[in-house]
Amino acid sequence: MRTFEDLVEAHGREIFAYALRLTGDRDEADDLFQETFLAAFRAFAKARDEHLRAWLYRIATNKAIDARRRRRRPLSLDDLELAAPERDGVTTADVAAAIRALPPHERAAFVLRRVQDLPYDEVARALECSEEAARKRVSEATKKVKEALS
Amino acid sequence: MTLDVLLADARERLATRAIAEGVARVAVDVMQSPLGPLWLAIGPKGVLAIHYGADANEGDLRRIVARYGPGVLRAPKRLDEVKRELDEYFAGKRTRFELSVDLSALTPFQRRVLAATKRVPFGRVRSYQEIATQAGIPSASRATGNALGANPIPIVVPCHRILGSDGALHGYAGGVDRKRWLLKLEGVLR
Numbered sequence: 001m002r003t004f005e006d007l008v009e010a011h012g013r014e015i016f017a018y019a020l021r022l023t024g025d026r027d028e029a030d031d032l033f034q035e036t037f038l039a040a041f042r043a044f045a046k047a048r049d050e051h052l053r054a055w056l057y058r059i060a061t062n063k064a065i066d067a068r069r070r071r072r073r074p075l076s077l078d079d080l081e082l083a084a085p086e087r088d089g090v091t092t093a094d095v096a097a098a099i100r101a102l103p104p105h106e107r108a109a110f111v112l113r114r115v116q117d118l119p120y121d122e123v124a125r126a127l128e129c130s131e132e133a134a135r136k137r138v139s140e141a142t143k144k145v146k147e148a149l150s
Numbered sequence: 151m152t153l154d155v156l157l158a159d160a161r162e163r164l165a166t167r168a169i170a171e172g173v174a175r176v177a178v179d180v181m182q183s184p185l186g187p188l189w190l191a192i193g194p195k196g197v198l199a200i201h202y203g204a205d206a207n208e209g210d211l212r213r214i215v216a217r218y219g220p221g222v223l224r225a226p227k228r229l230d231e232v233k234r235e236l237d238e239y240f241a242g243k244r245t246r247f248e249l250s251v252d253l254s255a256l257t258p259f260q261r262r263v264l265a266a267t268k269r270v271p272f273g274r275v276r277s278y279q280e281i282a283t284q285a286g287i288p289s290a291s292r293a294t295g296n297a298l299g300a301n302p303i304p305i306v307v308p309c310h311r312i313l314g315s316d317g318a319l320h321g322y323a324g325g326v327d328r329k330r331w332l333l334k335l336e337g338v339l340r
Contacts, residue, residue, distance in 0.1 A: 002215060003222035004174055008161060016157045026156060034167060041173045044220055122215045 002039050011056050014116065021111045024096050030066060036060040057118070057126030061108040082104045097146035102141050104122065109134055110141035136142070165225035174221035176214055177228035180204050184240050185328050190229050193218055196250030197232055198301045202324040210302055217254065217255040236305065245272035247306045249338045256302075262286060263297040274334045278316045299323055306330070 015036060019029035036059045040047070045056060099107060105127065114121045115133070124134040168174035176198065178191045187204040191197070191214060198217075199210040214222060231249070238244035251268070254262045266284035270276050282294040298309040304324060310332040314320050322329035333339040 002211070003220045004168070004179065005223050008164070011151075012161060013157055016160055017153060020153070030156070030160045030163065034164045037164055038173060040169060041168055041221065077330075116337070130324070 004037075004044065006045075007040060007044070007052065007056075008037060011053060014053075014141035015056050015060055018060055018111065018116055019064070021099070021115050022060070022108065023067075024100050028067065032060060032064055035063045036065075039063070048052060051125060055123035057116075057122070058128060061112075061126055064085075064108065067105045075139045095145070096150055098145045101148060102144060106137050106141035106144070110145065112143065113138045154303070156300055159250065161224070161227065163224040166222055166227065168221070169225060169228060172224045175218045175265045177225035178206070178222055179224055179226045179233075180228070181233045181236065185331060187217065190232055191222070191250050192229055192232060195254065197227065197251040197303055197306060198252050198255075200236075200306060201302075202328065207302075209300075211227070213255045213302070226274040239305070240335070241281050245336075251303050251306060253303075259287070259290075259293065260297045260300065264301060264303075264307050264309075265307055266302070267298065267312060268307050270308055272308075273309045273338060275313050275333075275338055278312055278314055278320075281312055295320070308309055308332075310335075311338075 008127065012033075016029065016033050019032040019036070021024065023029045024030055036056060039059050040056055099110060100109060109123055109127060112118045112126055118126070120131050120134050120138075123138070124131040127134060127137070129137075163243070165177065168295055169177060176191055176193045178189065180187050180189050182188075186202060189199070189201040189210075190205055191199040191206075193214070194269060199207070199212055201207040201210055211222070226295055236242060237249055239247070251264075255263055256264070262285040265278075265283060266281050269284075278291040278294050279288070281298070282288055282291040285294060287293070298312055300328065301307055301309040301323065304310065304322075310322060310329045315331065319326050319329050319333075330339060
């Protein structure tokens with residue numbers, strides 16, 4: 001990982017997808033993507049190759065939580081289609097709405113584990129919590145999403 | 151709109167912003183040309199590299215990172231002017247480049263050789279010996295050949311206009327066929 005371009009090329013797509021799923025809005029996702037990578041570029045010298053992915057998720061998660069505190073926007077159906085994964089018998093909008101209703105940390109944990117498919121140790125690293133806490137958040141969030149969709 | 155289209159837009163905006171804010175300093179992109187893809191790089195002081203091929207040349211990238219740090223990003227719009235001048239040259243509509251070139255990462259001798267080479271006009275040729283003389287070391291025609299072989303900005307710094315004293319093409323980093331094509335474009339060869 002020698003240049004900023006290497007970093008964006010290696011992780012840009014999944015961080016952008018994460019940003020879309022986390023915000024449910026393409027403009028907010030674009031902002032989050034830019035804020036995440038600009039912060040990463042500024043701290044590039046300190047980055048450690050082996051944990052880059054979790055490090056980027058951590059920056060994105062923290063930026064998303066900050067942004068959520070500052071503003072709220074209504075969701076468009078187009079953005080929900082992009083933001084939510086497909087599930088049998090449930091519309092993508094239903095899933096996105098259920099995810100959006102979660103508290104920020106549970107929401108991030110749920111998206112990282114259930115949508116981005118990160119292993120629990122990476123979820124924990126991204127959220128700067130213990131693996132046990134990450135499991136608990138995902139479990140709690142999953143329960144809430146299931147309830148919302150039932 | 152697909153994720154890839156949104157991502158491409160987001161990456162372009164990210165690169166523009168990172169360069170505008172001084173977080174990144176070098177923009178790169180690839181353009182198509184009659185001589186195949188060209189990998190381009192521009193920094194704060196001008197064009198840093200034009201490389202034959204779609205991927206960065208290892209030496210070019212090492213030199214750029216050593217000079218300007220890791221802030222290298224693909225930023226197509228930042229290279230629009232470079233692409234425009236090259237397109238015009240390939241179309242036979244331009245005989246002189248207005249682009250600034252950045253040779254600051256090279257050795258003083260390489261800089262003198264390439265500065266002398268840049269002064270050779272469109273459609274004219276010089277010998278290695280003449281360039282060595284202009285670079286201040288008349289006896290260094292072999293070293294001049296090596297400096298030209300490592301020219302990071304071919305075409306704009308027209309090392310294809312430098313021939314052997316006998317008029318032979320000798321080598322070219324992009325291959326002798328490309329050198330011949332460029333000299334035909336400029337009317338030196340038929």
